């Protein structure tokens with residue numbers, strides 16, 4: 531089964547105070563850490579909600595302001611158009627995604643998201659039309675609402691798996707140079 535890796539990289543970064551995808555950690559922007567971790571797991575990487583260097587990118591559908599679901603909708607549309615069976619979505623602000631988590635999600639046949647961070651999930655492209663319709667009727671759909679609608683599975687992190695999510699500059703300081 532073919533897999534599109536979608537890096538959800540739009541949003542406002544209000545809590546961070548500046549564009550957090552570009553914030554440097556270990557001398558590289560957060561988004562580059564995420565791309566580097568995701569790439570070995572997928573057939574194609576798509577950056578959703580911004581253009582980024584030479585990467586393939588797509589604007590949110592139906593437009594900006596819909597939150598992460600607008601980016602996921604763009605990824606589902608891209609996967610459908612390019613004959614990719616599934617989408618593995620990740621945020622741009624978790625620079626140390628555990629490989630074990632990505633492997634576990636890839637092994638799921640049904641739509642599945644991580645309970646602690648619903649932006650991280652695996653979605654069959656066959657759900658593209660359902661998501662598109664859902665967003666067409668919502669001002670700003672929430673991930674929780676979407677996952678409830680499709681009755682997606684929701685495993686938790688396993689012991690030892692950590693997900694340092696960077697929302698504020700202090701989160702980056704807490705992460706330090708380890709991780």
Ligand SMILES: Nc1nc2c(ncn2[C@@H]2O[C@H](COP(=O)(O)OP(=O)(O)OP(=O)(O)O)[C@@H](O)[C@H]2O)c(=O)[nH]1
Nearest residue numbers: 539540541542543544545578579597598601621622
């Ligand atoms: N493509 C896309 N991604 C988004 C959008 N909003 C948030 N994201 C991504 O979803 C992930 C989680 O985002 P949040 O931290 O909840 O939201 P944010 O807008 O980035 O930050 P805050 O303004 O502080 O809430 C991050 O990877 C964001 O880049 C959006 O409208 N479009």
